[in-house]
Amino acid sequence: MPVFIASLNSGSNGNCYYVGNEREAVLVDAGISCRETEKRMARLGLSMQKVKAIFISHEHSDHIKGLGVLARKYRLPVYVTDGTVHHCGDVPKDLCISLRSYEAVRIGSLEIMPFPKHHDAVEPHSFMISSGDTRIGVFTDIGAPCEHLSRHFAQCHAAFLEANYDEEMMEQGRYPYFLKRRIRGGKGHLSNKQALDMFIAHKPAYMSHVLLAHLSKDNNCPILAQQMFAVHAGDVHVSVASRYEESPVFVIDPLPLAPGESHVLNQITGQFQFAIG
Template sequence: MALFITSLNSGSNGNCYYVGNEHDAVLVDAGISCRETEKRMLRLGLSMKKVRAIFVSHEHSDHIRGIPVLAKKYNLPVYFTKETFGQCRFHIETHLIHYFKGHESIAVGELLVTTFPKLHDAIEPHSFVVNYNGLNVGVFTDIGSPCENLATYFRGCHAAFLEANYDEGMLDKGSYPIYLKNRIRGGKGHLSNRQALQFFLAQRPAYMSHLVLSHLSKENNCPELVQELFNTHAHDTEIIVASRYNETPVYTITGTKTASFRMETVDVSIQPVQASLF
C-alpha cells in the first residue's frame, strides 16, 4: 500500500499538488491551466481518470485559476469553505460545489482528506492532510506563521509539502516595496526558509520520508540555497524542492508506522507556535 505524490507546479505563478493511491487521487489547488495540468500528468504517467476531487486552500488566483475548466471537463467536485467560494468569483456547476468546515474529514474514494484552518491573508484559509491506509501526506503552503494546528498535523505525516517561500536576506535587500515585504513576513503572509527549517526540526516525526519544499519566491529565494540548507539537517528525510516551472517526479510514500495524531483531540486554536532553534 502506498501514496503517490507530486507537485505539478508550485509558486506565485500557480500551485497544484497531486496525492493519490493506485485507484483514487485528489488535487490540492488548481492554479495552472487545465491544459498544463493534463500535460504534466501525462508526462508523469498519471491519469486524470483517477482524480476524484479538487480541494481549495484559499481564493488567491495562483491556487484557483484552473478550476473552472478542470471541474467542467472532468465533472470534478470542488471542495471549498463557503466563504472561500464566495471570494472565488467564477462559475462552476452547482452540483460540483461542496463545502467543508475546519477539522472535517471527507472520504474521497479510498482516501480521507482532513481539513484545518491556518494563518494566511485570505478569507478562510485551510490546509489538508490526505490519509490512506494509515499513511498521511500533508499539503501545507501559504502559511503566515506556524500554528498549533499545523504542528499537530505535521507530526503525523509520512510526507509533506511545506512552504519555504523566501530567504530573509534576499527579501530585505530586494526590490519589493516595503508594504509588500511587510505583507510577506507579517504573520499572515508566507514562511521564510529559516521559519520552515525551524518548524521542520522542531516537529518532524521520525518516520517522515519526504519533504517537498514549496511555493518558493522567484525574486526572493534560490532553489539551490534552500536545498542545501535543509539537506544539512534532513537526516533520513528526502528533501525535494518544487519548481515553479515544471512538475516534480512522482514520489512513492510507504510508511512503517501509522499516524501519531488523533483527529478528535486536535486543538482548534490557530495561535502561532512559539519556538526558537536559531
C-alpha cells in the same frame, strides 16, 4: 498501499498538488490551466481518471485560475469553504461542496482533513491526506507557524512545506516595503528559517519526504533552501517543488524499513518517475 505524490506546479505563478493511491487521487488547488495540468500529469504517467475531487485552500488566483475549466471538463466535485467560494469567480457552483475545518472528507479510500491556517484570505485551509496509515501534508501559503500546523506536520510521512523566502534576500531585495511587510507580517508566507524550524522541531522519525514549496522567484534560491534543510534532513529526502515544471512522482510507503534501507529508498524515489496511470 503506497501513496503517490507530485507537485504539478508550485509558486506565485500557479499551485497544484497531486496525492493519490492505486485507486483514486485528489488535487489540492488548481492554479494552472486545465491543459497544462493534463500535460504535466500525462508526462508523469498519472491518469486524470483517477482524480476524484479538487480541494481548494483559498481564493487567490495562483490557486484557482484553472479550476473552472478543469472541474467542468471532468465533472469533479470541488471542496471549498462557503466563504471562499464567493470569491472564486469562475467556479462551477453546482460542483461545489462545503468544506469545514476539522470535518474529514472521504474520497474512496482517501481521507482529507482540512484545518485553518494564517494567510490573508477569507477562510484559508491546509490539508492532511491519509490513505490507510500513510499521511501526506499540503502546507503552503502560511503566514506563521501555529499549533494546527505543528500537530499535523508531526504526523506526516511526507509533506509539501512552504519555504517562500530567504530573510536576507527579502530584506535586500527590490520589493517595496508594504509588500515585504505583507509577506512576513504573519498572514503572508513562511520563510526558509520558519519552515526549517518547523521541520527540526516536529519532524516525525518515520518522515521520508519533504518537498519545499511556493518558493519566491525573487526572494529565494532553490539551492539555498535545499541546502539549509539537507544539513538537518537525515534520511528524509528533501527536494524543491518547481515553479516551472512538475516534480517527479514520489512513492510514499509507510512499511517498516530495516536499518539503512530508508536512505536507499529515498535515493530511488528521488531519481525515477513512476508510471501509475
